[in-house]
Amino acid sequence: MTTSAMTDKLDSTETFGQPAFDRLLEKRIDPAWLTAKRKQAWEVFQSIDWPNPRDENWMRSELRGLRLSKFAPNIDESVEIAEGTPVRLLEGVDVSAGLRSVNGVVVSESLDEGLAAQGVVVGSLSRCARDHSALVERYLHSLICPKSDRFAALQAAMWSDGYFVYVPRNVRVEKPIHLHSAMGDGQVDLSHTLIVLESGAEATVLFESSSPDVTAKGLHCGGVELIQHGNSHLRYVNLQDWGKGCWHFAHQRASVGRDSQLQWTVAAMGAKFAQVDQRVELVEPGARSQVNGVMFTQDRQHLVYNTLQHHKAPHCTSDFLYKSVLQDRSRTVWRGMIKVSEGAQKTDGYQRNDNLMLSDAARADSIPGLEINADDVRCTHGSTSGRVDEELIFYAQSRGFTRSEAIRMIVTGFFQQIFDRITIQTVREALGAAIARQVRQYE
Amino acid sequence: MSHILQIENLHVSVNDKPILRGVNLVIKFGETHALMGPNGSGKSTLGLAIAGHPNYQITQGSIKLDDANLTEMEADERSRAGVFMAFQRPVAIPGVKTADFLRHAATNVRRPDRKEGQDLIPMREFRKELKSKMEQLKIDPDFARRYVNDGFSGGEMKRAEILTMAMLSPKFAILDETDSGLDADAVRLASASIAEIGRDKMGLLIITHHDKLLEHNPPQFTHVMLGGRIVETGGAELARELHDQGYDRIRKSYPDAEAANQQMLAKEEPLAV
Ligand SMILES: Nc1ncnc2c1ncn2[C@@H]1O[C@H](COP(=O)(O)OP(=O)(O)OP(=O)(O)O)[C@@H](O)[C@H]1O
Ligand SMILES: [Mg+2]
Numbered sequence: 111m112t113t114s115a116m117t118d119k120l121d122s123t124e125t126f127g128q129p130a131f132d133r134l135l136e137k138r139i140d141p142a143w144l145t146a147k148r149k150q151a152w153e154v155f156q157s158i159d160w161p162n163p164r165d166e167n168w169m170r171s172e173l174r175g176l177r178l179s180k181f182a183p184n185i186d187e188s189v190e191i192a193e194g195t196p197v198r199l200l201e202g203v204d205v206s207a208g209l210r211s212v213n214g215v216v217v218s219e220s221l222d223e224g225l226a227a228q229g230v231v232v233g234s235l236s237r238c239a240r241d242h243s244a245l246v247e248r249y250l251h252s253l254i255c256p257k258s259d260r261f262a263a264l265q266a267a268m269w270s271d272g273y274f275v276y277v278p279r280n281v282r283v284e285k286p287i288h289l290h291s292a293m294g295d296g297q298v299d300l301s302h303t304l305i306v307l308e309s310g311a312e313a314t315v316l317f318e319s320s321s322p323d324v325t326a327k328g329l330h331c332g333g334v335e336l337i338q339h340g341n342s343h344l345r346y347v348n349l350q351d352w353g354k355g356c357w358h359f360a361h362q363r364a365s366v367g368r369d370s371q372l373q374w375t376v377a378a379m380g381a382k383f384a385q386v387d388q389r390v391e392l393v394e395p396g397a398r399s400q401v402n403g404v405m406f407t408q409d410r411q412h413l414v415y416n417t418l419q420h421h422k423a424p425h426c427t428s429d430f431l432y433k434s435v436l437q438d439r440s441r442t443v444w445r446g447m448i449k450v451s452e453g454a455q456k457t458d459g460y461q462r463n464d465n466l467m468l469s470d471a472a473r474a475d476s477i478p479g480l481e482i483n484a485d486d487v488r489c490t491h492g493s494t495s496g497r498v499d500e501e502l503i504f505y506a507q508s509r510g511f512t513r514s515e516a517i518r519m520i521v522t523g524f525f526q527q528i529f530d531r532i533t534i535q536t537v538r539e540a541l542g543a544a545i546a547r548q549v550r551q552y553e
Numbered sequence: 554m555s556h557i558l559q560i561e562n563l564h565v566s567v568n569d570k571p572i573l574r575g576v577n578l579v580i581k582f583g584e585t586h587a588l589m590g591p592n593g594s595g596k597s598t599l600g601l602a603i604a605g606h607p608n609y610q611i612t613q614g615s616i617k618l619d620d621a622n623l624t625e626m627e628a629d630e631r632s633r634a635g636v637f638m639a640f641q642r643p644v645a646i647p648g649v650k651t652a653d654f655l656r657h658a659a660t661n662v663r664r665p666d667r668k669e670g671q672d673l674i675p676m677r678e679f680r681k682e683l684k685s686k687m688e689q690l691k692i693d694p695d696f697a698r699r700y701v702n703d704g705f706s707g708g709e710m711k712r713a714e715i716l717t718m719a720m721l722s723p724k725f726a727i728l729d730e731t732d733s734g735l736d737a738d739a740v741r742l743a744s745a746s747i748a749e750i751g752r753d754k755m756g757l758l759i760i761t762h763h764d765k766l767l768e769h770n771p772p773q774f775t776h777v778m779l780g781g782r783i784v785e786t787g788g789a790e791l792a793r794e795l796h797d798q799g800y801d802r803i804r805k806s807y808p809d810a811e812a813a814n815q816q817m818l819a820k821e822e823p824l825a826v
Binding site for chain 2: 499500501502504505506507508509510511512513514515516519520522523524525526527
């Protein structure tokens, strides 16, 4: 096996070696199909290399500091949430269901009785793999292929638990469902999110991840699969607020069916390094998707987002807007791709990435791309990057704002275009507050 | 109330290029002063230097408001001390609603000791006040919800500057061509508004090339700037003379200042071929 400079230290991973995998299989009570799936993924994990730094998706990434041997998978250990771990998306929200995991293992579940009676399932993925075996078997890792990369393979083999949300045909879940992934300092989270909406179903899911304090370390290697059948409507919010010492790897996929609507809001605030591969597939005519991305980085944070909006069917709409604000020596990479398959006529695809740098040492890479194999389509993309305008700061100062208040306000204004698109007020407020907390004092 | 703004021997450079060369000016609370002068003579520069724009370096002289030395203050401290400038070219702040901007601005200016993060003027109270000021100035209530100067027409921007002045009620206001880019009706409305808000309630320094604004706000003093200096000061009649007859007499009477003005306006020398 060849190793590269980027990943040479990753391999010394006895903590994620065969004994750990064997112990995991032994300790878990998985249905046979799941054990088989895990073993297949484990084979992939053992047979492929870590990502090649020359690979388009990884060439702007930085894995040098990652030592897998410093982490060990949490094998079904249920622990208490660490004191101080914030919950940000619950404020002012009346929820219909909730799940919480600590270090990737679900420790609490709740669901309104009325919804349960209608057949709604909100529960631990490990438990649901047993209790709703056929359902989970049908959808789990149906969108994410373990061969995507070695992190995906590791996660597919060793995922510890996760969140399963299932909304049956024509059931509308009015109140939001709240999912919280907490990770202790130095711990590992290998959780998986699986959300399935049957035809005509509707739900709002608020997902957040957090650490006990801003400096906390950790490793998250996760997956998100959102599956929407015809005429369904999903609003999915994902607030990534890990401690600034965490590694975050995630494959996140959505499959949107006929005349369905997906609104996916991503806020990436935490982690030391994050690599997210986000794909929305529009698989049947009339599917519509909107993705709102907010990134706010500081210190030496380095966030990489590879997004794909894949039009597989005609008459679909995709609209991706990512905005990032960078402080200090932080770095963001956004590589967006609109792919239009043959026959996907009348596609309407839009992608945009705007970056605002608050320091000279910050760096934002923005790489939009189109791959179009149909002739009757409308696809537009664009990106901007720049420093915060001193003239705006002066204007605000001349109206009594201090310099740091002025910057704070300009940053809020920069994100406003995204907030205007977020239809859930409490989410807007929570994200606004999270952003305000992150803006440094500028002198 | 008695306040005084005193500018003494002010020299200002931009990118090390001298623009103002010894400006002296005293404005008392309640007075109206007109500042006139040909293009590029330094009028806006004087205003921006008083407001504290960081690109305008004060190399000599002083600006004082009562006992406070403005020269040593940041722009926001000057604003809180009671200085306001309505800009010739206000900038847009996308995503920030005019009402939110003004609420924060008014809070800071009215409570100069407010620390960051402390409460703003209560929303209801502020809304009421803003609404009545907007009615007074005949500004469409929709304005409040729009982003600061974003997509505003030239005229709307100037109106917004007047509204800002009304909300901040400064001790001294510099109005930099607040009448330019407006149609005849709008100039009349702006002039009347300024008179209503400003006259006797602050010291005004009105920079203008037109006569309408001064008709509504007759100046006690008219200053003529040329080549970065105030070369002549008179009463309202001087403003009328300049408006009717232009700057020929001034240019001829002050050849040194005229030379300096030409020098400032001069483009970079073309490269020798
Ligand atoms: N930020 C700047 N950078 C470079 N030069 C500047 C700057 N600001 C002013 N100047 C120069 O200083 C001189 C005076 O400009 P200023 O804008 O003060 O003139 P003004 O009297 O306001 O003219 P107008 O009547 O056209 O508004 C001009 O030569 C101008 O080019
Ligand atoms: Mg000017």
